[in-house]
Amino acid sequence: MTQLQAAKAGIITDAMKQVAHNESVTPEQVRAGIARGHLVIPLNPAHKNVKPVGVGALFTTKVNANLGRSTTRSGKGDELIKLAVALKAGADFVMDLSVGSDLFSIRQGMLDASPAPLGTVPIYETVSRLEGDIPVMNPDLLMQVIQEQAEQGVDFMTLHAGLLRGHIASAMRRKMGIVSRGGAIMAEWMQKNKAENPLYTNWESVLDILVQHDVTVSLGDGLRPGCLADASDEAQFSELDVLGELVKRCRERGVQVMVEGPGHVPFNQIQMNVERQQQVCDGAPFYVLGPVVTDIAPGYDHITSCIGATAAATYGASLLCYVTPAEHLGLPDEEEVHQGVIAYRIAAHAGDIARGLPGAREIDDRMAEARVAFDWEKQFECAIDPERARARWLKTRSCEAGAPVDDHCSMCGKEFCAVRTSNRIRENK
């Protein structure tokens, strides 16, 4: 029985109880939200030691870190190190987006090492087995890969089932065409084989597999815009309409589902994008990639995109897929994975505060109190990255060796520390 089937049957599972406890809500709230399809708990029973994590508006906004090798770079060892970095930095979910060789082993390594739910994009392994030759793909192979990955313990899968053959023409009129790896693969296959999207045509068979293993569907947005000029266009929203239809079919079959979203979107269009997804997909949790709010900052796309992610979370997105500083330039290294996760934890938390999630601001208030009290250790405890905050503070402190510097920092120096002056005013001395 999937979490969704249980919820519909009025059953509160252990996973629901655990999530309720973590999120300070009642188990019945979790059950009811899952039953309506507004919440999901991606959790494949075959993934040993996985911890249940909830996604949806009732919960704190979650962060996903994409990992995985490319055909030419990295491998199992490197990716396991990056996984550890991502988890330590606070990623709630991880995806293994590896392509090339050794995929089963890399994935197994990640499943074994990750208490965070793990997602994949099965079309990557499918095409990897064909050494990148997309047109020769037999849809049966794709179904077989989905089956194998579900049995192996993958908690959620991105499936680009909403990109239909009829959408390709409008996508090709865009400035950037298709920038989703999975979307481009599906589109080329359809074009060369003059056939409809096999995930769409075989959707019920796909759900037959997923319902067996309670794999959560993450409906891929193969036509997400790859630049600001392509945002909110016909191609994007045509696909979204199909995703709305597929959400219903997932729910009917008892398969948990969330929906992926853009991409590259001007800041002023983000609210509309989130609201439109929520309306078209009947409140299914929205899983967004950024969005980046300008195309011109390669090397800084963790920043361009966490700006958009904050807005998306504020307006209703529930899961934020990080973007690292390496985006548009290369595969991220460990430090870039760390920077990506931290930027997205900032976005998720700022969004939670902005949308008024109960209790979200408590830690900010504790930080403020620690600042007034010059309690640096408490400040580091409240910090999103305690190690780096402490290290940066110590770097300055060491330059003032011998002096008592606990009641100010080097930014202004002791005499000009506004907090010290303000404390004097308060005490009127």
Add this chain to the structure above:
Amino acid sequence: MTQLQAAKAGIITDAMKQVAHNESVTPEQVRAGIARGHLVIPLNPAHKNVKPVGVGALFTTKVNANLGRSTTRSGKGDELIKLAVALKAGADFVMDLSVGSDLFSIRQGMLDASPAPLGTVPIYETVSRLEGDIPVMNPDLLMQVIQEQAEQGVDFMTLHAGLLRGHIASAMRRKMGIVSRGGAIMAEWMQKNKAENPLYTNWESVLDILVQHDVTVSLGDGLRPGCLADASDEAQFSELDVLGELVKRCRERGVQVMVEGPGHVPFNQIQMNVERQQQVCDGAPFYVLGPVVTDIAPGYDHITSCIGATAAATYGASLLCYVTPAEHLGLPDEEEVHQGVIAYRIAAHAGDIARGLPGAREIDDRMAEARVAFDWEKQFECAIDPERARARWLKTRSCEAGAPVDDHCSMCGKEFCAVRTSNRIRENK
């Protein structure tokens, strides 16, 4: 004659012409905007080699970089290096916030080296001359420092004239009290001397000095919130009302004026804050510090704050004061100055696109076209930080030495490059 006096008299100055040219608007639009007080060109004729830069909704959003020594750290040489870093990264304005000794010389060095307009906070030098002993300050000394700095060529000055004695009680009821250096100084002086804010009581005399040198007033927000809990409170908005009154008095006297704003503000309160400032201050250009959208990320406050700055720019702020990764921990080093300016150029540009500034998205479109064409050199030309983008790309490329890697990047590898696949679909081959 100040720019404002000229504009009111119907005169289009050389500075207005230059700004109009840079911003692709007409000189008459610039003149009319200055006459109404909706635009300013901070430009002191005594600042040799300064280039006119416009601030206001008609123009691109501008970025200010704060520099300057603390009492215990840094000095003229270090700060001149940071100035060069800030200018190279693209700062439009700089402020010298130095406290301690050697202030005239540091400021002169910056004026000589900076074609960007330079701002100061005269109360810092005043209290520095008193070795930090705030209560003994004679208001005449403050007036003398304003006079000297105006003569020296300072283009704009932050004056905390709107924080009145009657506001202190409400500020002291806050979680963090007063976190503005200048605000805390004025408040302590008023408390100890049982007197009203001398800048407020001597405002006409202050304007007598500034009008002589066309120094632009930047009305300081001494009661800006220092944590999310204190945002949008009585203290903040009581001071804002006084700033609105002072804006009118500046304009009547022909003194250009802009208004400073918060600080620490939850994401969902930023739009209201900007709109309230624009209403209360009759469209005077809004100069914001961030705002940071969560208190818990020391070490990453360039990110927490450029999220808020993007929203502020979108909703109407015209000048963004950068925050560096060192904020709340220490004085920024060169790399932190660089990171701060870049983050804020991202915010300014994303805001310009979001508010529909004509032409703002053109460079993003060129970037998108360069990406489709795998024209890496053109991508670097469009990049906000060309050197770092190129270096990051080369880092990956060097790992693939010998292979032709110009038509993909290491993120996905050649076979899985969505742009390559999409280009094949478009060409149908």
